[in-house]
Amino acid sequence: MARWEPGTRQRLQAAALELFATRGFEQVTAAEIAQAVGLTERTFFRNFGDKREVLFHGQDRFLQTFVDGVKEAPPEAAPLELIASALRAAAEIFPDELRPYSRMRQAVIDQNPALQERELHKLAGLAATLATAFRERGVAEPAATLAAQSAGTVFGIAFAQWIRDGESRPLAQIASDVLRELGTLTGAAAHRPLPM
Amino acid sequence: MARWEPGTRQRLQAAALELFATRGFEQVTAAEIAQAVGLTERTFFRNFGDKREVLFHGQDRFLQTFVDGVKEAPPEAAPLELIASALRAAAEIFPDELRPYSRMRQAVIDQNPALQERELHKLAGLAATLATAFRERGVAEPAATLAAQSAGTVFGIAFAQWIRDGESRPLAQIASDVLRELGTLTGAAAHRPLPM
Numbered sequence: 052m053a054r055w056e057p058g059t060r061q062r063l064q065a066a067a068l069e070l071f072a073t074r075g076f077e078q079v080t081a082a083e084i085a086q087a088v089g090l091t092e093r094t095f096f097r098n099f100g101d102k103r104e105v106l107f108h109g110q111d112r113f114l115q116t117f118v119d120g121v122k123e124a125p126p127e128a129a130p131l132e133l134i135a136s137a138l139r140a141a142a143e144i145f146p147d148e149l150r151p152y153s154r155m156r157q158a159v160i161d162q163n164p165a166l167q168e169r170e171l172h173k174l175a176g177l178a179a180t181l182a183t184a185f186r187e188r189g190v191a192e193p194a195a196t197l198a199a200q201s202a203g204t205v206f207g208i209a210f211a212q213w214i215r216d217g218e219s220r221p222l223a224q225i226a227s228d229v230l231r232e233l234g235t236l237t238g239a240a241a242h243r244p245l246p247m
Numbered sequence: 248m249a250r251w252e253p254g255t256r257q258r259l260q261a262a263a264l265e266l267f268a269t270r271g272f273e274q275v276t277a278a279e280i281a282q283a284v285g286l287t288e289r290t291f292f293r294n295f296g297d298k299r300e301v302l303f304h305g306q307d308r309f310l311q312t313f314v315d316g317v318k319e320a321p322p323e324a325a326p327l328e329l330i331a332s333a334l335r336a337a338a339e340i341f342p343d344e345l346r347p348y349s350r351m352r353q354a355v356i357d358q359n360p361a362l363q364e365r366e367l368h369k370l371a372g373l374a375a376t377l378a379t380a381f382r383e384r385g386v387a388e389p390a391a392t393l394a395a396q397s398a399g400t401v402f403g404i405a406f407a408q409w410i411r412d413g414e415s416r417p418l419a420q421i422a423s424d425v426l427r428e429l430g431t432l433t434g435a436a437a438h439r440p441l442p443m
Binding site for chain 1: 325326327330331364367368371389390392393394396397400401403404408425426427428429430431432433434435436437438
């Protein structure tokens with residue numbers, strides 16, 4: 052019963068990424084992915100709904116991690132601290148060991164418009180989910196939506212930096228730097244009216 | 248030659264929106280839209296590539312308006328002023344007379360996942376276009392991408408507020424308020440390190 056051994060999903064994911072990266076996402080079948088690690092197509096479909104799922108598996112956990120970060124913040128935390136707490140929690144699920152995997156995954160997505168679309172949706176879903184979490188922490192609108200979208204923006208930019216060639220800083224540190232940069236960029240708007 | 252009279256496109260757009268809103272986007276054909284204003288299907292397709300185009304016509308102008316706003320800012324303008332200038336320019340193409348049209352358009356889009364997808368792409372395209380405009384004004388990365396995405400976020404939130412029932416403030420004013428709120432929300436990050 053090899054197909055039930057722990058790590059089957061991870062083995063399928065690793066093999067799939069390798070094949071997608073070398074031959075192109077469209078050119079690889081589920082059967083070939085399974086075959087590459089000595090499993091059957093049927094086992095593949097026990098683990099993933101389709102080929103695309105290999106790249107987007109764990110999305111619920113991804114979203115939930117941000118939400119947990121918001122929930123873990125102390126009761127008196129300001130919205131900015133809620134953003135930082137969400138980013139910190141999210142960064143924890145991307146330890147440095149995952150960087151090569153994340154790089155390869157991104158390269159596959161960059162080559163395929165349909166996958167880019169799905170990724171765009173994932174990030175839009177993140178903003179919507181986070182806005183709800185912020186509102187539940189008592190942040191009013193439009194601050195809740197602003198905070199949620201800003202957290203998504205900071206995460207997206209930090210993540211892109213994290214997987215760049217030659218980058219070695221941990222994701223949490225990059226996210227902290229990008230968040231500070233956002234404060235520097237827009238902070239002045241709080242204090243003086245801009246001619247509009 | 249009624250089909251070449253000025254305003255043909257606007258008449259088709261108005262009729263299409265009305266039909267989409269009352270009967271649902273999927274249920275309306277190009278021929279029916281044309282017929283509603285006494286024109287032929289052929290005339291419809293001279294003006295719009297397809298039914299969806301009715302809702303997304305003018306997208307290039309929409310993007311260019313933001314870019315023009317960036318270009319019009321004085322040479323010494325800080326990134327935040329470039330954002331404000333882009334928002335101000337964009338707000339100008341949405342005068343109050345357009346509010347009922349924009350409300351109806353949004354209601355149609357909200358009912359259709361494929362249209363929501365297209366709208367999401369439009370906003371992603373805006374961020375990419377604006378990032379280039381900011382870089383051309385000498386803003387370094389990641390500030391350029393942060394500024395571009397923040398401008399998109401502020402515009403999106405302000406626009407959603409502008410078309411809400413009962414809202415009467417002009418778009419430029421709402422955008423200015425939302426931008427100030429963003430400064431209030433994230434400004435503190437510029438001055439003190441957040442534990443990450």
